Amino acid sequence: MNRRSFLSLLAxxxxxxxxxRSLAREGGVAARFGxxxxxxxxxxxxxxxxxxxxxACVLAPGKLLGWPMRMDAAARALLPAPAADLPFLGRLSxxxxxxxxxxxxxxxxxxxxxAGSVNPLHLSGAERVWQQxxxxxxxxxxxxxxxxxxxxEVGRLIGAAGRGRELAGLAAHILDRVRAEAxxxxxxxxPRVYYARGRDGLETGLAxxxxxxxxEFAGASNVAAEAGSGGLTQVxxxxxxxxxxxxxxxxxxxxxxxxRGDRLWRSxxxxxxxRIHVAPILPFGWLDGPPGVNRLVGLPWLLPRLxxxxxxxxxxxxxxxxxxxxxxxxxxxxxxxxxxxxxADGEAG
Amino acid sequence: xxxxxxRSLPWLAALAGLLTVLVIACCAGKFPLxxxxxxxxxxxxxxxxxxxxxxxxxxxWNIRLPRIAAGLAIGAVLGAAGAAYQxxxxxxxxxxxxxxxSAGAGLGAAAAIxxxxxxxxVQAMAFAGxxxxxxxxxxxxxxxxxxxxxxxxxxxxxxVGTLLGAGISLLKILADPYTQLPSITFWLLGGLNAVTGxxxxxxxxxxxxxxxxxxxxxxxxxxxxxxxxxxxxxxxEVRRLRAxxxxxxxxxxxAAVSLAGIIGWVGLVVPHVARLVVGPEFSRLLPAxxxxxxxxxxATDTLARTVAPMExxxxxxxxxxxxxxxxxxxxxxxxxx
Amino acid sequence: xxxxxxxRLLELEAGYAGHTVLHGIDLALSRGEVVCLLGPNGSxxxxxxxxxxxxxxxxxxxxxxxxVAPARWxxxxxxxxxxxxxxxxEVQFAFSAEDIVLMGRASRVGLFSTPSRHDRDMxxxxxxxxxxxxxxxxxxxxxxxxxxxxxxxxxxxxxxxSILVMDEPTASLDFGNQLRVLExxxxxxxxxLAVLMSTHQPExxxxxxxxxxxxxxxxxxxxxxxxxxxxVANLAALYGVPEAVIGPVWAARPPST
Numbered sequence: 035m036n037r038r039s040f041l042s043l044l045a046x047x048x049x050x051x052x053x054x055r056s057l058a059r060e061g062g063v064a065a066r067f068g069x070x071x072x073x074x075x076x077x078x079x080x081x082x083x084x085x086x087x088x089x090a091c092v093l094a095p096g097k098l099l100g101w102p103m104r105m106d107a108a109a110r111a112l113l114p115a116p117a118a119d120l121p122f123l124g125r126l127s128x129x130x131x132x133x134x135x136x137x138x139x140x141x142x143x144x145x146x147x148x149a150g151s152v153n154p155l156h157l158s159g160a161e162r163v164w165q166q167x168x169x170x171x172x173x174x175x176x177x178x179x180x181x182x183x184x185x186x187e188v189g190r191l192i193g194a195a196g197r198g199r200e201l202a203g204l205a206a207h208i209l210d211r212v213r214a215e216a217x218x219x220x221x222x223x224x225p226r227v228y229y230a231r232g233r234d235g236l237e238t239g240l241a242x243x244x245x246x247x248x249x250e251f252a253g254a255s256n257v258a259a260e261a262g263s264g265g266l267t268q269v270x271x272x273x274x275x276x277x278x279x280x281x282x283x284x285x286x287x288x289x290x291x292x293x294r295g296d297r298l299w300r301s302x303x304x305x306x307x308x309r310i311h312v313a314p315i316l317p318f319g320w321l322d323g324p325p326g327v328n329r330l331v332g333l334p335w336l337l338p339r340l341x342x343x344x345x346x347x348x349x350x351x352x353x354x355x356x357x358x359x360x361x362x363x364x365x366x367x368x369x370x371x372x373x374x375x376x377x378a379d380g381e382a383g
Numbered sequence: 384x385x386x387x388x389x390r391s392l393p394w395l396a397a398l399a400g401l402l403t404v405l406v407i408a409c410c411a412g413k414f415p416l417x418x419x420x421x422x423x424x425x426x427x428x429x430x431x432x433x434x435x436x437x438x439x440x441x442x443x444w445n446i447r448l449p450r451i452a453a454g455l456a457i458g459a460v461l462g463a464a465g466a467a468y469q470x471x472x473x474x475x476x477x478x479x480x481x482x483x484x485s486a487g488a489g490l491g492a493a494a495a496i497x498x499x500x501x502x503x504x505v506q507a508m509a510f511a512g513x514x515x516x517x518x519x520x521x522x523x524x525x526x527x528x529x530x531x532x533x534x535x536x537x538x539x540x541x542x543v544g545t546l547l548g549a550g551i552s553l554l555k556i557l558a559d560p561y562t563q564l565p566s567i568t569f570w571l572l573g574g575l576n577a578v579t580g581x582x583x584x585x586x587x588x589x590x591x592x593x594x595x596x597x598x599x600x601x602x603x604x605x606x607x608x609x610x611x612x613x614x615x616x617x618x619x620e621v622r623r624l625r626a627x628x629x630x631x632x633x634x635x636x637x638a639a640v641s642l643a644g645i646i647g648w649v650g651l652v653v654p655h656v657a658r659l660v661v662g663p664e665f666s667r668l669l670p671a672x673x674x675x676x677x678x679x680x681x682a683t684d685t686l687a688r689t690v691a692p693m694e695x696x697x698x699x700x701x702x703x704x705x706x707x708x709x710x711x712x713x714x715x716x717x718x719x720x
Numbered sequence: 721x722x723x724x725x726x727x728r729l730l731e732l733e734a735g736y737a738g739h740t741v742l743h744g745i746d747l748a749l750s751r752g753e754v755v756c757l758l759g760p761n762g763s764x765x766x767x768x769x770x771x772x773x774x775x776x777x778x779x780x781x782x783x784x785x786x787x788v789a790p791a792r793w794x795x796x797x798x799x800x801x802x803x804x805x806x807x808x809x810e811v812q813f814a815f816s817a818e819d820i821v822l823m824g825r826a827s828r829v830g831l832f833s834t835p836s837r838h839d840r841d842m843x844x845x846x847x848x849x850x851x852x853x854x855x856x857x858x859x860x861x862x863x864x865x866x867x868x869x870x871x872x873x874x875x876x877x878x879x880x881x882s883i884l885v886m887d888e889p890t891a892s893l894d895f896g897n898q899l900r901v902l903e904x905x906x907x908x909x910x911x912x913l914a915v916l917m918s919t920h921q922p923e924x925x926x927x928x929x930x931x932x933x934x935x936x937x938x939x940x941x942x943x944x945x946x947x948x949x950x951x952v953a954n955l956a957a958l959y960g961v962p963e964a965v966i967g968p969v970w971a972a973r974p975p976s977t
Binding site for chain 2 (some may be wrong): 272
Binding site (some may be wrong): 470473475477503528599600601602603605606608609612613614616617618619620621658662663664666 | 798812813
């Protein structure tokens, strides 16, 4: 069977296709349709999907019109005040849209903000929305490395230039720091990581999948890269035992709890050695889900977990404090100690 | 039919084929395991060889064998249920999905994933969804009179199945595209990669309970393929018999689907293949469908876990492997249906 | 001939919801008796047969098998008394003729059992009775219409019934097969069976029947022994054809046995 066609089918089915790189990218904005209003006059932003919503929320929570995804109370409690109470509106995603064109118009947005994969299908969908509604549409490429430019550019476009510059600087700092860490000490083999998704942990991202971006950026070697590149895939327990990863990462605390008592999973080196780490998912996933600027908080969290020997004692504490600081600067709320602790609940063997 | 060398030949061939498939399935896998180590791991647990490395033991006894066992059980159940449904509905195009069991199970599982319920609830809701869908179809069909009851059942199944399918689509569009949607999609594509020995043991009673009436009524089912009135005139309590068979086939299928997700095509093709070899008489067709279904699913699943670097969804592979195989058989078949 | 009739219809009205097809039918069928049911298309012959087989509940009046209504018999017990020969038909699956005849044993095989050696011998014997033992292992769907009809009669005999209900057993058969079937009916009477058969051919009734029942528009037009009942006048009234047309044809009929 033709693997590529199969993969693209899967990618389509899961709406998780990664961005096509054929498009030239300058700055953070990949495409825009229509005349944008002057930045000072933008006060109502419609986020087409969750990555865009996170972006708008951290830049100008007061301008976001609503959430394209369902937000539970726990997530809302950690958001800056104006964003915490916003209603669920639905997403704009071609045939998969859950918000109607008329609803969109009745919300009277000044612009539609979209972040994520920039491929011809997505581009033409954005253009179609603009043609139908006359609403200006801004599409930014949501790749991790573009986050600083993206924060700066979008901040400028929606009249939050100062906030954009501030967060862009922080983002650039985090990325530089992590990049340096990832490339340091080349003669040391990178940790081999399995990222367990899904309720049973048997779903993972192939090489280059957008779900693996943060983990791969941090210098970890994705064990599933052996199975190919593309989007998400299912794997078997036997496969995981054959890979025998050093580190197991997940965003599902329930799964991690189950794994600790599971005979099968305890045969995996990472679980045996207590190197299973649960990334928090509040207010948004720290590793992926959605693949947006929310991952910037996850990167400093990831470092001591991937490279524990480099962060003995106080160093680790310092990095964790930096993570908490980053969280606070992004969301304007203190990182509750319980959040990291609850996630760590599943960690120790 | 009297047993004779010509009659028993297909059975011996089928058993030999199944055995071959099982041996290959045991040897194949992502975890590198040379045959002699595999053999030692097998013998060690039986006390006939020295203990092997714990991981090897786990791979063989806790992963590979349960998965193969699940493939055997699920394939057998789907094959048998398909054969029963085809005879019962007098239609070789019918599959166990016809009364909405797969759609119901799919909706149950999708709802559980959507509501972020634990894994065990996904299975339980899939099982319950499958059963409820068929109960609904049966009750709707029973309330309609003055029509051919078989036709009404099939039409009610199509309608309810479509309704449930719409429910699945709705959940897919409401689900979070980054976390829930992939899980729902993978579940609907089916697969044995997540099945554990415990899951299998939990589903096994329902599967066996579903197969039991099929086995006990293996001769009487034939009469339903004559038509309701003719069967009644020959002394069959048609409605009761059909209700019992639907309940049994549904129970088994729902258990199989809750374990492995939606695996299409097996229940449709396997009875055909079996019928080509042993004919339509159900006391022969049932064991033939059990054997063929078990062998086919284990073989397909072995391909699913070995043919590509990644795990291929079983539901896709059963169609890719099954359809051409079926067409070839169909083209070669002579007179027999 | 024992006095008590096996099957009796009393003041029977039959049909479907909101549509009564048969009115005031009386009939008694006794051991060793062949009754032919004659009537044009739509006269209610099939409705009558379905009602007395218990497949259709009567709208009024009574059907009695050995004095008890079909609905109060279990299907199996009823089938041990009443054998049914449907019109030769299509079967979806490629059963062998022996498989088909064996199904006649359903009422005598336990619910969870399969046919015993005795049942198989019985089936073969029934095929042999009708002179088609050679068809046993042939696939039913590949048989000719006549062969199928004989196999279906064999199946009804495998029920070991005391009454045989036959729905147009000679329809769609060639001349030779028609005669063969009639001969068998004659022989079955000799074995003590009661036979009720519907037919479109009055000369067949003349040949085998002890009595005929003429059914027109759901009512009994005439009943009695064939010779005096099957008059030109009755046939003309039954089929709605002028006597002048029917007279010459009926007069030229082959001599009855």
